[in-house]
Amino acid sequence: MTPLPHDRHWLPHDRYCDELAHQVGLLRAVVTSGADLSATVPTCPDWSLERLVRHTGGALRWSEVMVRNRAREAAPEDRGPWGEGPVSAAELDAWLAETGELLVATLREAGPDAEVWSWAGIPTSGFWARRMTHELTIHRADAALAVGQPYEVAADIAADAIDEWLQIIELVQRTVPHDAARELRGPGRSIHLHATDGPWGTVVELTEDVIVRRSGHEKATVELRGPLTAVLLAFYRRLPLDSPELEVRGERDLLEFWLERATFG
Template identity: 80%
Template sequence: MNAPRSDARTANTASTLSHDRYCDEIAHQVGLLRAVVTSGADLSVTVPTCPDWSLRRLVRHTGGALRWAELLVRTRAREEVPDEKVPLGEGPETAGDLDAWLAETGDLLVATLREAGPDAEVWSWAGIPTSGFWARRMAHELTVHRADAALAAGLPYEVAPDIAADAIDEWLQIVEFVQRAMPHDGARDLRGPGRSIHLHATDATPELDAEWLVELTEDVVVWRRGHEKATVALRGPLTAVMLAFYRRLPLDQPELEVLGERELLELWLERTTFG
């Protein structure tokens, strides 16, 4: 996923997860992505959710993003580093070489993030100049792109509930940041009085608050966790809600339910992009 090139405002950085949790998840997700690569899947197959990419290109993109983040954090970069400056950032071609490259990539990134801790000063595109931003961003970069890879390979996909919920939080924070930093972006038509979206994970537990309200006010998109009435509601298992909200799962899947003004949710999914 590409990032907006703006540091005009600082995004809301609230997270319920620790730096170590993100580091653990990066290692876990890299292992699961490696399993897709070595599953015997055709690496030349088109990724349905990223139709401009083959599975091989998706994996190389994801590993390259991890190596880019590792370089930023390791060097305590004060400005953006061009992709071409990242050593071995393009990645190899064959399944075996890709597997080894991903393993090395994951080890490098996790070690660098753990050494830096969450508060080291590092440039970021969202105006959040910390290593902690990159730990979270790369955890969810992997979470979502592994879903892309699993769909392309025809393999099952699962993700831990705390990671799925935090992925929704982060996506909403990114949308909020883009709305504040780039007020004339393509999502401006979403805003209007009385418009709101509710996300409801039907398998949430008392320990995990997995409901969200997104208010599309006249000035800016704002959101909070909680159960509240809305113009439209998206209901289903947490993983399915997360994938649908990231446009990785169609709304007409049997495990999902849309209540209310479906057109507003469809417009949200169409317009809330960045890059």
């Protein structure tokens, strides 16, 4: 497989481990807040809050097995002894706590460079530390939004989550040329993501080949402006573009076109 674009401008491995532990704690707080675990998650409408937590914890456990075993290929997605049926908030919380402790301990022991299979062609434990940090960060947003809790994420994590998402889109364009990825190709169009609460900005240029991303601020076909957390959530399709925190300048149709087609594949 052609690897994920890997410029290694990642956060330190320990930063991902620390954030995983932090985000697990925040997700546990949602679980134990008295929220209805059977309630539908608006940003993942096929899931209840319980199912969202099961999915997220299951992904963390699966990646922990992969790293612990230094897997050479994808492990079966049997993500631990977690059956179907009703479960209490206390049981779900305990399982999630154990999940986080297992994953963080395994990642710290492995360090960033242990050889582990990945679907993105970066066969390292560091890939899984980064990927699971952002998997958890975004699904914690789903949970918080579902129960009406405020959501915020550290600027370095939010910026890295956007950068990883763009790298994944580039990977999909190069290796899984399905219709949606092909439709994003074509010159003369660009998207500027602009944080209004700090210096961060990035530009996504659509080309005939694959997207080109670069840091900084410059004129673009369309600009998405707002606090970095809000830009992150909008770019991950968790926050509507009409939200009061956000401003869209320029050709909004292009941004909507992107959001409809940017996908893992």
